[in-house]
Amino acid sequence: MNQIKDILVINPGSTSTKIAVFAGDGEFRRFETNIVHDEAVILKFPDVASQQEYRKEMILSYLDEEGYELHNLAAVVGRGGMVYGLSGGGYVVTETLCSRMASSDIPQHASSLGALLAYAVAKPLRIPSFIYDSTMGCDLLDIARITGIAGVEKYGATHLLNSRAQAIRYATSIGRDYKDMQFIVCHMGGGITANAWREGKVIDVAAYDDGPMAPERSGGVPLLLFKRLCFDGKHTEADVEKMISGCGGLYSYLGTKDCRDVERRIDEGDAQAKTVYEAMALQVAKAIAGLSCVLQGRVDVIILTGGIAHSKLLTGMIEKFCGHIGPVVVMAGESEMEALAAGAVRMLRGEEEAKIYDSK
Structure with a gap:
């Protein structure tokens, strides 16, 4: 097998850009950093896509300061953005895909910069650029x-990248191929999503706008009550969007998005904090239970992952509510950078198809 040169991984956030250089095996990390951007500068840009040149120069400047030679790169891979119609796995970044990522009629999310930045760095070097496991890259069943x-279809936004990485990691640890297993993976961070896996694909999800509440997201809310909120004359569309994502969930009830703070308050006897935290755990468990139906009850394992899976109190409550469905395994944290690198390596080796986006 030919040795692959290095992989540059780019994972943009709202005010930061994580980058890492991995050796061609996708496992050895040469270096990694999180470039933090001045929020005042970011706010001056009219939209997410217009930040491309600014962030690209920051990336190249950092690599230059490290003395890294760009000719050592085999490919650049970025996190996939919120483009409707993508499926799971990897895509070659093309001008068509970049144009779609930059469009104003898709949700404005920093992850869309992953494709734009990967392409901008890779093109002058005449090497391929990829995205992998876009946020909306699910393969939902038609009935899901x-x-x-009518006319309003579920689009399947979920934390696909880390969910696949943890599913592969778990299956490997027990000597199995993850494509032969059925998982429910729940990623828990500022937002919480759960997804059902069959044959290596996500076939149904509980997303941040129809699933469980989270530290800063509302989750699904009864529609008649939500309709009343939307038309009460007190809230703008922007206000409602903030309640759904940013100011919902734990923050709405308790004024904090930090689960450690919530647990401290519970330890100090705060009954409201305890009730709300347990309600979030119950909603997560109900999402898992619902997804077990699409797998017809055959669930090999339930994986709880993401940053707040470090909370033993939270994961314990979730297991209490849904442990009857299948074994619950906690794999706290995330491995998005490694997942992106590994996906690029598989595509470069021909072990996995690098798909081409068609806007039609």
Whole structure:
């Protein structure tokens, strides 16, 4: 097998850009950093896509300061953005895909910069650029897309990248191929999503806007009550969006997004904090239970992952509510950078198809 040169990984956040250089095996990390951007500078840009040149120069400047020679790169891989119609796995970044990522009619999310930055760095070097496991890269069953309102389809936004990485990691640890197993993976961070895996694909999800509440997201809310909120004359569309994502969930009830703070308050006897925290655990468990139906009850393992899976109190409550469905395994934290590198290596080796996005 030919030795692959290095992989540059780019994972943009709202005010930061994580980058790492991995050796061609996708496992050895040569170096990694999180470039923190001045929020005042970011706010001056009219939209996410217009930040591309600014962030690209920051990346190249850092690599130059490290003395890294760009000719050592085999490929650049970025986190995938919120483009409808993508499936799971990897895509070659093309001008068509970049144009779609930069479009104003898709959700404005920093992850869309992953494709734009990967392409901008790779093109002058004449090497391929990829995205891998886009946020909306699910392969939902047709029956899972139906919502109850004709013309409004479920799009399947979920934490796909880390979920696949943890599913592969777990299956490998027990000597199995993850494509032969059925998982429910729940990623828990500022937002919480759960997804059902069959044959290596996500076939149904509980997303941040129809699933469980989270530290800063509302999750699903009864529609009649939500309709009343939308038309009460007190809230703008922007206000409502903030309640859904940013100011919902734990923050709405307790004024904090930090689970450690919530647990401290519980330890100090705060009954409201305890009730809300347990309600979040119950909602997560109900999402898992719902997804068990699409797997027809055959669930090999339930994986709890993401940053707040470090909370033994939270994961213990979730297991109490849904442990009857299948074994619960806690794999706290995330491994997105490693997952992106590994995906790029598999595509470069021909072990996995590098798909081409078609906007039609």
